Amino acid sequence: MLKVRVIPCLDVKDGRVVKGVQFLDLRDAGDPVESAMAYDAAGADELCFLDITASHENRGTLMDVVSRTAEACFMPLTVGGGVRTVDDIRNLLLAGADKVSIMTAAVHDRDFVRRAAEKFGTQCIVVAVDAKKVSGEGEPLRWEIFTHGGRKPTGLDAVAYAQEVAALGAGEILLTSMDRDGTKIGYDIPLTRAIADAVSIPVIASGGVGTLDHMVEGIRDGHASAVLAASIFHFGEHTIREAKEKLRANGLPVRID
Amino acid sequence: MKVAIIDYGSGNLHSAHKAFERAASESGLGGEIVVTSDPDFVRTADRIVLPGVGAFADCRRGLNAVPGMVTAMTEAVQDKGRPFLGICVGMQLLADRGLEHETTAGLGWIGGDVVEIKPKDASLKIPHMGWNTLAQKREHPLLANIQTGPDGLHAYFVHSFHVNPSDPKDVVATTSYGGAITALVAKGTVAGTQFHPEKSQKLGLALIANFLRWRP
Secondary structure, three states: OOOOEEEEEEEEEOOEEOOOOOOOOOOOOOOHHHHHHHHHHHOOOOEEEEEOOOOHHHHHHHHHHHHHHHHHOOOOEEEEOOOOOHHHHHHHHHHOOOEEEEOHHHHHOOHHHHHHHHHHOHHHEEEEEEEEEOOOOOOOOOEEEEEOOOOEEEEEEHHHHHHHHHHHOOOEEEEEEOOOOOOOOOOOHHHHHHHHHHOOOOEEEEOOOOOHHHHHHHHHOOOOOEEEEOHHHHOOOOOHHHHHHHHHHOOOOOOOO | OEEEEEOOOOOOOHHHHHHHHHHHHHOOOOOEEEEEOOHHHHHHOOEEEEOOOOOHHHHHHHHHOOOOHHHHHHHHHHHOOOOEEEEOHHHHOOOOEEOOOOOEEOOOOOOEEEEEOOOOOOOOOOOEEEEEEOEEOOOOHHHOOOOOOOOOOEEEEEEOEEEEEOOHHHEEEEEEOOOEEEEEEEEOOEEEEOOOHHHOHHHHHHHHHHHHHOOO
């Protein structure tokens, strides 16, 4: 039986982890590769690096991080942040990423998703959907795509956009609720369910995890195929194992090898 | 021992290379693991690995585009009986035909077609992406000392098509996703995994070590 995936996500800036992993006994808590190796050993199902490096000149440090991670971790690695061209994707895949996540570039040029999927295969193209609720009290629920960390509205309906990128060849959707991101009050479940039920490709729920019950809700009620979380793991509040045991106790299939 | 991982422009060979190196060193087998597009190296290799990601037709075109490669592979595997492992689309290429987008000829080393996964349960997502267990159909050295079955180890899959072999005896293991999906095939010195051993942690490294030890 296919298992529900638990995916820790590390924010990487200039080749260093931002708000480093604090619970693991690491020699260098700011080194993404050390954190990746620790999560590999802890039983993470995949790993996600989100590059938030501002300048393009420092992009080389990310490639080095990806390459060193791929040498040490034998699990799937998704890398996102600043992916704008087919060459960006090629470079990340050659460095050792298994999947590449596209966000803003797909919003501005939907055909980029098609070109990327045709070139590298659907299996490695993840489209990041950052959505925010725009419907008012008493109105039917509606979410819009936002860029620039949730600051810039695009006018695009999130559900229709997700269906569109899926049809263009995205292999997976990384869905982040910009309302919930960093709040620790749980995923936006109606949003997650609306998108997961609207597309035939897997959806990763992200944004808002504060407890392990939130992960159960993301899968059970949000119909996501995977749950992504950052601080709950990095700060040692919970281990990957605890997350999986919680999911399993709620009747959801997990991998504990 | 010389192990050739064939580079024909399909995807990320870095992690496959590192996983084979790790499995070789952890199991004390040693050997020289080389990512190569040189048919002469492949012709003389002791073990041959054909990875592959993306669409069947693209991979086939990529393989054909390396001068002499298909001939060298065929010579090493079919004439000299060197052990061969196809991974993901590299495994699918072993079949007679791929039916993804267009009909494309495979190597025909394992009879059958590569067909779309059509789960009975329409709510199941495609691609089949993530960790799944294996149901072993017959004994095979590649699965030696690897626990299979619902409580066994997991393998990492990511695919929308799978091999539908004409001879069920060629299937060593399946996985379950809205029906049986072909996970591991073998015939003579040729084997292939639909999953990615280089991404499958424990199970993957154990299977790679078994492949390096395999003396069919």
